Amino acid sequence: MPTKLEQLKAMTTVVADTGDMEAIRAFMPVDATTNPTLILKAAQMPRYAQLLEEAILWGLSHNHLTSEITERLTLNFGLELTKIVPGRVSTEVDADLSFDIEGTVAKARSIIAEYEKRGVGRERILIKIAATWEGIRAAEILQSEAIDCNMTLIFSLTQAVACADAGAYLISPFVGRILDWHMKAEGKTYAAETDPGVVSVRQIYSYFKAHDVKTVIMGASFRNKEEIEALAGCDRLTISPQLLEELAKDEGDLPRRLDPKTAASHPPAKLSLDEKTFRFLLNEDAMATEKLAEGIRFFARDLRALRELVSKRLLAAA
Template sequence: MPSKLEQLKAMTVVVADTGDMAAIEAFKPTDCTTNPTLILKAAEMPAYRPLVEEAVHWAQAQNLPAAQRVEAACDRLAVTFGSELTRRVPGRVSTEVDADLSFDTARSVAKARRIIADYESRGIGRDRVLIKIASTWEGIRAAEILQKDGIDCNLTLLFSLAQAVAAAEAGAFLISPFVGRILDWYKKATGQDYMAETDPGVVSVRSIYAYYKAHGHGTVVMGASFRNLGEIEALAGCDRLTIAPALLDQLAQDHGPLARVLSPDSRGATAPARIAVDEASFRWAMNENAMATEKLAEGIRLFAADLGKLKAMLAPMVEAA
């Protein structure tokens, strides 16, 4: 019997959640996602030292103040990693807008446009890239602007139906609901363990998937942030799933049967009724959802902290000129 990874690929677009080229070559996903944490980890690996040095040397040549040269080096490195990844996957690579811009629509749009321009300068078209933006109200508005410009967006750090509906109504190409981080919050809050069928993260993604299919939204649902194989198996058939290398390896080693759980034709009878999300209702829904509010804020802080670590790593190199 084929591995569960091969079975999953037959029903879901499998995306590698890593910046490690070797892992991508080993598991042959269709797409690849990165974020500041993954770029930081990859940048610390000796194998990718040449990519770091290229970004540093490029930034040193820019006529910018020191702090802006460091920021430019980080941006250059993210796109350089993304460019290398496009050579290893046939589909899309996601590159993230700085987390500290999550509440600034205009600056998020400007940063996204610079990222796309850098990709295009290397001969990589917009159809190979997704711009990742946090699913704040301001981030969703930035995605709305970018989508109208033909720049496809991946709205990340998504923990609630309100975020998902707002993203779809903004025309976002893709959303990344964070399954494992939802589970983390509920385990801490309740002290309970959960099976796959009761896992709050799984339940959330199934609800979003059912809502989108029931109401004709074309936005892609890509489950993310998995803690175990059970979560992945419980979402088999979802539009896309982005999976870390360790779990991809477990799927590749397991040759048991994998049943399809989700499909557009069997969305179930429990799809939520259509809801409208304007700014006031969005902010109220988030206020009433402690999990979504806390995990969104925590995720932004963590990504911002890792971007800060990357800047701290690159700064002495950039300033050594």
Template sequence: MESDRTQKRLKMSALEQLKKITTIVADTGDFEAMVTYKPTDATTNPSLILSASTMDRYQYIVCNAIQYGKNQNGPLENQIVEAMDYVCVLFGCEILKIIPGRVSTEIDARLSFNTEKSVQKALKLIGLYQSQGIDKERILIKLAATWEGIKAAEILEKEHGVHCNLTLIFSFAQAVACAEAGVTLISPFVGRILDWYVANTNTKKFEPLKDPGVLSVTSIYNYYKKFGHKTLVMGASFRNIGEIKALSGCDLLTISPALLKELENDSTSITRYLSEANAKNQNIEKISIDEPKFRWLLNEDPMATDKLSEGIRKFAVDTVKLENLIANLFNKETCEC
């Protein structure tokens, strides 16, 4: 009987095996990929929205957003901002027609150091979703895990009942601060941590279980489960399927279409490495994070400092590119849908 169960499991793809122990999230703005791989949730960011907005098959979404912006009062600059917010929401609405779970929509990276404006933008996006008939329970507001972003998430969660996904997590200090703020979910970046170590150390290759990004997510997961934090951990930014498999059992994993395809074509057996039971047995010291300690620990971690700053800059660059794309279309008499 046990042999039969093993044979049945081995016939399943690695992706299907993962889905039984981890919630799979599509890291894409491409609807067709979501239909193919059937993730529970989906997450977007400015880079993914920019990429999708340049595809012919999604021009109808961009056109609708531009028309919405043009119908708003105020100067052209404000109308472009309105179109920008609306295009992100419209992509989210389309995604929610495909997936059963939640979609993450990201706050403008240029607000990463402004708590008040981040809260205002988040509530505006939630309002736009609600105008489309989407309940806020299906939305995760995505913010960079700066101190200001974490404080914005705390306000949104506790005062407005808005669920948040804190992104660009590269350090244990960020993760602890997020848990203490009561955020719904965090996205620690695996591949970008690996990139830094490959670029800045003498080691150029890592086995999956020794991958520094995998080790970072594992330590965060174990800490959360050991001390009963409700914040969920969603491993993100993978460079290969070995990293993904090494985090099997994590609460969620957000995966690009290319790696989802690899997992679907892989039939090797998946070993569960992360579990709450195992985390409870870890010898871990509980810590607490206030603002001075947060800033000091982040300052003392050159990898986290570099990658957090770089991530914010890159998202901001793609946000400006999307703004320019929309601004150029504003100048046309008609939008070529």
């Protein structure tokens, strides 16, 4: 009997949600995603000290700013990931640019240019951008330049549809963080079938398939393997090494739960979103509003911590 991970790979593109290259080699996903939190964790692992040292030496020899060296470090991880996975690697734009259209576009272009300078074509990279109104508008510009975007921190159908309308290549609806909010707000636990994060992704999947939306749906931020199993068949799922290991050890049956042939039977009504409607509908959704703001704050916090780590190493090396 194939493991649940093997069964999942037969119906869903499995993506590793980590900056740990050894974990990625162990589970052989198609793609890999990173964010400031994951890079911060990986950068402090002894096995990746050389990636940090390369960025520090590069910064010292070229008299670069800490922010530029931090970007170099992130690219170092991304570059190594492209050598392991056959598909795409997602690299995140600075979280402190989440409400800056021009800044996001400029940073994304810089990231792609650096990858291309180091021999990695843009077809191997996804630029991760927070799904704010400004982030979505930046993605619309980037997609017109053949720079594919992964819209992250998605907690609502409103965000998902706005990203698709902008032509985003991929969206990352967060499952576990939605569950976290509801458990805290309502003081109750959920089975996989009633898990609000699972329900949210299923709603987005139904909408996209019913209305022939081409944007890829990649469920993210899982708290347990039952959430993953409940979304088996989703376009893509990005999964932590711990949960990949659990799936790899489980030899039970894994039925397909999402299928484009049946997902469109009771789809949500088609949305028409301008800026005012988007902002109002998002504001009406307390969970999505709070989790989006919190996610940006957390990523910005970890980006600052990563820059502080780089700054300390610069002082030590000077």
